[in-house]
Amino acid sequence: MRATDRPAAGARTREPAIARQPTENPSPIDADEPWMRGLHADTGYLLYRLGLRSGQAFNTFLQESGVRLRHYAVLRYLATSEGALQRELSTRLGYDPSAIVGLVDDLEKQDLAERRPSPDDRRSRIVVLTERGRTFLRDTDEAGLRVTNDLLAPLDPAERETLHALLLRVADRP
Amino acid sequence: MRATDRPAAGARTREPAIARQPTENPSPIDADEPWMRGLHADTGYLLYRLGLRSGQAFNTFLQESGVRLRHYAVLRYLATSEGALQRELSTRLGYDPSAIVGLVDDLEKQDLAERRPSPDDRRSRIVVLTERGRTFLRDTDEAGLRVTNDLLAPLDPAERETLHALLLRVADRP
DNA sequence: AACAACTATTGACGTCAACAATTATTGCTT
DNA sequence: AAGCAATAATTGTTGACGTCAATAGTTGTT
Numbered sequence: 001m002r003a004t005d006r007p008a009a010g011a012r013t014r015e016p017a018i019a020r021q022p023t024e025n026p027s028p029i030d031a032d033e034p035w036m037r038g039l040h041a042d043t044g045y046l047l048y049r050l051g052l053r054s055g056q057a058f059n060t061f062l063q064e065s066g067v068r069l070r071h072y073a074v075l076r077y078l079a080t081s082e083g084a085l086q087r088e089l090s091t092r093l094g095y096d097p098s099a100i101v102g103l104v105d106d107l108e109k110q111d112l113a114e115r116r117p118s119p120d121d122r123r124s125r126i127v128v129l130t131e132r133g134r135t136f137l138r139d140t141d142e143a144g145l146r147v148t149n150d151l152l153a154p155l156d157p158a159e160r161e162t163l164h165a166l167l168l169r170v171a172d173r174p
Numbered sequence: 175m176r177a178t179d180r181p182a183a184g185a186r187t188r189e190p191a192i193a194r195q196p197t198e199n200p201s202p203i204d205a206d207e208p209w210m211r212g213l214h215a216d217t218g219y220l221l222y223r224l225g226l227r228s229g230q231a232f233n234t235f236l237q238e239s240g241v242r243l244r245h246y247a248v249l250r251y252l253a254t255s256e257g258a259l260q261r262e263l264s265t266r267l268g269y270d271p272s273a274i275v276g277l278v279d280d281l282e283k284q285d286l287a288e289r290r291p292s293p294d295d296r297r298s299r300i301v302v303l304t305e306r307g308r309t310f311l312r313d314t315d316e317a318g319l320r321v322t323n324d325l326l327a328p329l330d331p332a333e334r335e336t337l338h339a340l341l342l343r344v345a346d347r348p
Numbered sequence: 349a350a351c352a353a354c355t356a357t358t359g360a361c362g363t364c365a366a367c368a369a370t371t372a373t374t375g376c377t378t
Numbered sequence: 379a380a381g382c383a384a385t386a387a388t389t390g391t392t393g394a395c396g397t398c399a400a401t402a403g404t405t406g407t408t
Contacts (some may be wrong), residue, residue, distance in 0.1 A: 035311045042322055044321055047227075050225060050345055051224060052225055054221040070394095070395090080211070080212050086356065087356080095395095095396090097356070100356085122355095123354070151344065152344060154346075163340045171224055230396095272389075295374070295386080298387080
């Protein structure tokens with residue numbers, strides 16, 4: 001990959017370039033200069049954009065359930081760990097501690113999780129799934145998978161597997 | 175205010191997990207249940223999370239430049255299309271029309287882009303890059319690539335290529 | 349006993365996405 | 379040509395979200 005070669009490509013005859021009538025413009029990506037490559041040429045931007053789309057898809061799926069993606073993430077994490085300190089939820093899920101407060105509040109209001117005092121440290125609260133939280137996860141699991149499958153529709157199973165593995169590699173480093 | 179905490183917390187020793195909330199789906203609790211797989215088992219969630227990380231990385235990179243990721247996206251789009259209606263920016267970039275207004279406002283304030291009246295339709299404005307916008311893209315291009323490279327550090331070039339191709343396939347369907 | 353570090357919590361501030369409503373303009377219909 | 383639906387840009391509002399600062403209660407250390 002070219003690192004620092006940007007040798008005075010200037011002299012771009014500043015064409016006025018108006019009135020393109022671009023209602024159905026098929027993106028003329030003939031980049032004679034590197035800085036004018038399209039947005040989709042950047043993997044980071046693709047990730048950003050697909051992340052938004054994925055989050056939206058998940059949220060609309062969860063919309064009927066009363067919880068949102070962030071709550072769902074907490075629930076799923078609790079399903080694997082069976083009890084977690086709020087501080088742990090914060091660091092593992094990447095949310096601010098102050099955000100965890102509200103999330104657990106909401107989950108408690110819906111009887112999907114509950115706080116228990118920690119026997120070791122009275123500062124800490126241990127958040128655990130309730131029975132209703134468990135059945136909620138069980139009932140929504142299938143539909144949740146469908147959301148992802150929908151998102152990855154253009155890929156065949158093998159490609160999805162590859163994508164997942166690559167994303168995992170990228171993600172696994174705090 | 176820690177007055178009334180957990181009133182009747184008496185018999186809560188082990189949670190024998192009897193479904194007192196009879197759902198219409200009486201599936202029993204098996205050993206390894208699918209609904210308790212980790213969050214990272216879901217590609218959609220991985221995308222969501224990496225998208226957030228990518229967006230943050232881009233924003234911190236752009237922070238010094240005075241613009242943010244959304245502005246940068248507009249600029250990059252303008253670099254390829256050389257003039258676009260705000261409505262076009264809205265649909266192609268996925269932002270709400272009302273968001274485009276503020277973005278173009280900001281870009282105009284910094285003399286990175288400007289609105290021009292459309293000769294065909296007086297309702298429309300054509301947004302074009304200014305000369306300063308072009309040099310801005312040219313100057314920040316290299317650092318922008320570095321952000322993505324940093325994000326994809328765990329992957330070798332071939333894997334990045336694969337990932338990019340897969341993401342492109344997923345993204346390309348409006 | 350005093351003090352620094354930590355956990356959960358609250359509050360404030362700015363960003364951001366999703367909608368509804370408004371203004372100016374266009375195109376269609378009659 | 380006059381009325382009317384559709385459209386482009388804009389304004390405003392609402393709620394979600396991330397970040398940071400500050401606080402109360404608690405722990406461990408000195």
